[in-house]
Amino acid sequence: MSETGPYDLITMGRVGVDLYPLQPGVPLAEVETFGKFLGGSPANVAVAAARLGRRTALISRTGADPFGDYVRRALRDFGVDDRWVTPVPAHPTPLTFCEIFPPDDFPLYFYRRPKAPDLEIHTTELDLDAIRAARIFWVTGTGLCEEPSRSATLAALAARAKRGTTVLDLDWRPLFWGGEGGASGDGGRTGAAAMATARPYYAAALAHATVAVGNADECEVATGEREPLAAAWALLDAGVELAVVKQGPKGVLAVHRDGTTAEVPPVEIEVLNGLGAGDAFGGALCDGLLSGLSLAVSLRYANAAGALVASRLSCSSAMPTRSEIEGLLGSG
Template structure:
């Protein structure tokens, strides 16, 4: 990145993720609006960072490519990544911008508004193509990029360069990760705002298409699939993602579970795991880390989806995101228990509501 960093490790990483990183500040009371909340917990946040944490918790060797502000919150994130077993060798500071903060309100079972503080620009959008360790990206067993990384330059060019460097080899994942706020929809993105949600979606689609042309796996919910392909219905969305170039399409369906379709004709659909939802945010990232674990293990597709869905359900039943990522033993215990008598489905969208409030 902007400072010298060690070059490729002799042992490739199991998973390298790239993109958003920040501090989550969650109220320690549920059912309380931010205006009335008095105490907060501080956690590592950002979807790619959480996916790396989730996979590390399952024993995988992981790293993150991102940037922070040159500030105490950035120092906190470096320490948190290391504590979770995620390499921070490619996480470097940007003096011009502050480390982003994200607040949420917690209204179980399905209302978790997010408030992003990423203006005038988040450091994780200042990843430049020339700073990438492309040898390490090529060597990683899985490389994971996100749609958010496509929303602004130079992150967009860097994300596409990293995906292209993979040469469609192995497992190259695009998490569709649609956040209209970052694209100018419903409140504006850094630098320019005021466009409608549909306009933001139309602006984003060509960049998603460019990324999908390099990916072998795509993961997203109905909204995200619609942005990328124009299709919302699960099977139609999966077909459209395959047509866009991927080998495996994973469509998260929230309370209806998850669908995955492989180009070879293999299809798997699994129901949700029901839990008492505390905070659905971060459950989709647990799903992603567990999905990577199953793909690396070479498990059958249905087993991988069940495992990933249970990982997401466990995180949905807990307050935090990164600190809540489960171990393999916890996931197997939940699956072995028949998922218990929980009252609210988190499923393999994995209860990952991406409710957004147009503030940042």
């Protein structure tokens, strides 16, 4: 751990390169030019919080290749400590392509085979002292999908022992669990089996977390509940202190174990690319919690951050500053 003290936020899990088309509304087969961006939800959350002035770090792995070099340089350029982002010679840095059909159709294509290096995080390599000391520690459901990342994620959560704020981003990607489709409810032949495989590991992680964040599909995977209020209470029953349920165009609902409930509408904005909005929401939510803002104010702040990213092409480089978020809220 650095001599400057504990990190405000340490995230752990997926990182890679996003290759996004520079021609919105064009099928991938017809796209001619792409932009290259830092990608991966935990990386984006760390970037989002760093953009808001927080001291952040990422625990992950890349390939030992030029894309891995790019990832580590991009993290540093965004102000995210990359000391725990190490190369894996056996596996290439993952690539993610998307198609952009605003306002609500953004298919993703993950290239993470034969195995993504960010799933090669080993328990023995973790800096558990730094993880314990961080004001917020953030992990994702994707980190539970394969070994050794699964054991490392659960070991980090156990060592953390609910210190400070410990967040599980439910982050359901059925493809990573052998399932089909993009949601829990439309997973094709293998959707139900993928959910059944994942649920015990989600339960184990929730038992160590203090905050859970997810949409209806992700809540269903973790708890079996889709209705927002029922899902929130099921997450509380699973062990967390705060459940945050994202409802898309209906806004976001949060329920705290102490009985505090907040529900806020979305911020209206013209959507260009909805990918990354959830990560901006996560980074801004962390900033709000660290600032001691009320639950409702934190949610409004996080919603505005997500809206700003949804109005922009990329994810990581689109993360807003504090003045941009406050400007959008003020204009609304």
